[in-house]
Amino acid sequence: MFARLSETFSPSPQPSPRGGEGENGGGGSGWGQHGSGTVTLVGAGPGDPDLLTVAAVKALAAAEVVLYDALVGDGILDLAHPKAERICVGKRSGRHSLPQGEINALIAFHARRGKRVVRLKGGDPMVFGRAGEEIAHLDSLGIPVRVVPGITAALGCAASAGLSLTMRGVSRAVTFVTAHGRDGERFEPDWARLADPQGTLAIYMGREQARAVGQGLTGAGLPAATPVLAVENGCRPDERRQWTTLGEMAEQGVAAGKGPTLLLVGEALRPRQVGTADALAGTADAIDLRALGDLGQRFDHD
Template identity: 50%
Template sequence: MQPEPGRVRLVGAGPGAADLLTVRALRAVEGAQALLYDALVADEVVALAPAACLKIQTGKRAGRASMRQETINRLMLRLARRGLQVVRLKGGDPSVFGRVGEEAAFLRGHGVEVEVVPGVTAASAAAAQFGFPLTHRGEARRLLIATASVRDGALADAGWAQAADPETTLALYMGRDRIEAALRRLIEHGRSPRTPALAVENAGRPDARLLAAPLERLGAEVAAAAFDGPVVVLVGEACALAQPAARGEVDPPQPLARRAP
């Protein structure tokens, strides 16, 4: 007799710190029977899964070897067909450059129930941690979340005119190795070279680093800093309000307590 098919939850782990998980995400991880997690998911988050949970690291970090997307899809399907409660754990929010649409479509196309659990995205975490708003009355009327690169790693050709709007805060993801070229392209399309700009490495984590510079200089500053972790770049007048000494924590985060079974 075939087991009842399980369910797959596509869960946002947030920017890294376990205490930035949503309650729903925490409950999903605590109830997982199989956990497929990306390389950027913190060890303290993975440790919240039950001891008996099957844990599989899938990679998924820019510029480094990772499991092929087709393999991840098939693995989720196989585990769900075994009747397991599967959690696919992604850094940040799964709907922001997390390929959630592809994975959900594949699973639903094979008759598997899917739930998406949102998470705190890097731009929000950076703004909270370093004390600046993403939108600001009179200065930043809109937020544009974009990626600097397209599928083959080349710099994207479209979208720079919208990003050059002086009333837009631009949050640029997945572009650590293309930052200088991306910021030059932004200036070429009309964004003032003197626009306040920030680069935040490991947003939301205790080891987060912030660089602040005018748009025309930020690329060189990032190159000199030799960042190794994930970087989000933010450009806009609201970025001038960033507090480099801020960390967004009054006390060190405490370990999350497990719920009673």
């Protein structure tokens, strides 16, 4: 499906960002024809290429340089123009191949060469993606930048598990928290503020801090029986889910793994914990999403 989408959205000549003619005198700048460089921060979503926005596919098809993070899902880079330069900047918890300052400089360098640059980030660029730092740097240099939002992990994982993060009379708020701070920074949130019995918590990069989360939230007054769903590699073929409770997590943490893990916490999860999702994920603790692949082909019309 996306191969055809990429062809459909292959870039046609675009007006020069400066409003004049392109440097080749054609009044536009198609792929490989340069006017002023631009930067687009693109959200790659939680992993599944089918969850990309149409705007993201268009941006990738038009890009001449793609700087991408390690968390970008398999198959998404394949949607970039075949001649686009692909540069892995490797941002992943505990394994940053480039400091943020160097990434900022690299984005600006290629934009100043007149290139159409896509900065491809997992999830949504504006949620724990350090997009603000990149935008501020580009603004200071006068380089045009726009943002294409993506599905953030909390929403993608909840949808994959069939969970509503809000529920009338049960959960009236959703709070996003990251358990990964600056190098050497301890994870010490305000547990009293987070322990809202009428809210749902989504804790990004939460596996290593799972015991601390369980202890902190129960210590701040949330019941030990509060449902928790840990999702590793959400919205990918190797997605794994583990149901637990705050009390159990305070003692045991969550299952070890290598992929990024999101923790969802709150009473809004309970209907799925004891219903269909429990039958699917609570026993095997894993779902092979590839088994669902053929279903999508029924709706992939020529």
